[in-house]
Amino acid sequence: MSRRPLLAGNWKMYLTSGEAVRLAQAIAAISREHTDRDVMVAPSFTSLAAVAAELRNSAVLLGAQNVAWEQEGAYTGEISPRMLTDLGVRMAIIGHSERRHIFGEDNVMVNQRLLAALDAGLVPVLCIGETLDERQAEATFKVLETQLCEGLENVPPARAEQVVLAYEPVWAIGTGKTATPQQAQEVHHFLRQLLAGLYDKKIAETVRVLYGGSVKPDNIDELMAQPDIDGALVGGAALNPDSFARIVHFT
Numbered sequence: 001m002s003r004r005p006l007l008a009g010n011w012k013m014y015l016t017s018g019e020a021v022r023l024a025q026a027i028a029a030i031s032r033e034h035t036d037r038d039v040m041v042a043p044s045f046t047s048l049a050a051v052a053a054e055l056r057n058s059a060v061l062l063g064a065q066n067v068a069w070e071q072e073g074a075y076t077g078e079i080s081p082r083m084l085t086d087l088g089v090r091m092a093i094i095g096h097s098e099r100r101h102i103f104g105e106d107n108v109m110v111n112q113r114l115l116a117a118l119d120a121g122l123v124p125v126l127c128i129g130e131t132l133d134e135r136q137a138e139a140t141f142k143v144l145e146t147q148l149c150e151g152l153e154n155v156p157p158a159r160a161e162q163v164v165l166a167y168e169p170v171w172a173i174g175t176g177k178t179a180t181p182q183q184a185q186e187v188h189h190f191l192r193q194l195l196a197g198l199y200d201k202k203i204a205e206t207v208r209v210l211y212g213g214s215v216k217p218d219n220i221d222e223l224m225a226q227p228d229i230d231g232a233l234v235g236g237a238a239l240n241p242d243s244f245a246r247i248v249h250f251t
């Protein structure tokens with residue numbers, strides 16, 4: 001089964017609204033050169049409305065960097081799925097390692113956010129990944145299994161196939177140290193086996209699994225050549241239109 005590649009830019013806390021709109025404009029032009037792949041950008045919440053307007057006639061998908069687990073309520077500082085879909089947001093990054101490690105989000109919160117996103121019709125991009133200590137202690141597979149199983153708890157099969165997974169080894173994020181394509185492939189294959197066990201083989205073959213962590217123009221082709229790598233979740237290199245263009249144009 002062939003999965004449609006997804007090249008996603010996580011703009012983190014970098015751009016003002018004006019800067020985000022300019023980058024979105026460049027990326028809309030880049031994405032027009034391809035009909036066989038999806039492109040997604042995830043600006044800060046403050047830029048979503050302006051970027052949504054810029055992308056109105058574009059196939060570029062709009063994503064949020066997080067999402068609350070309730071549609072409304074007394075949750076100061078949170079943004080609900082309903083507020084996001086209202087702006088035209090289609091996807092939501094959930095469980096990014098910066099949320100987990102800097103802001104203390106655990107698998108239960110991640111699962112609640114994911115369920116609420118699915119309820120609202122958002123495609124969740126569930127991020128999982130081990131730290132350097134965990135990899136060195138040979139706990140990588142155990143950690144990933146827990147993050148995946150707890151993150152997908154109570155997600156029925158019909159919805160599971162809409163979920164996008166992103167494997168982002170924490171030691172590779174923003175460090176310039178990419179997992180080798182072989183290391184990433186080994187994990188992606190393992191995740192697909194877990195999905196087959198949790199659901200079935202068809203769902204395991206349908207779910208897109210992205211790699212994230214120091215993805216750059218010079219390593220994208222080799223990563224995308226791996227059979228179980230279906231795309232990339234890109235941080236630093238997504239902020240520059242030329243480097244993100246090269247990533248979108250992977251061969």
Ligand code: 13P
Binds near residue numbers: 010
């Ligand atoms: P870098 O590409 O900057 O390593 O960031 C990866 C990431 O965290 C994407 O979500």
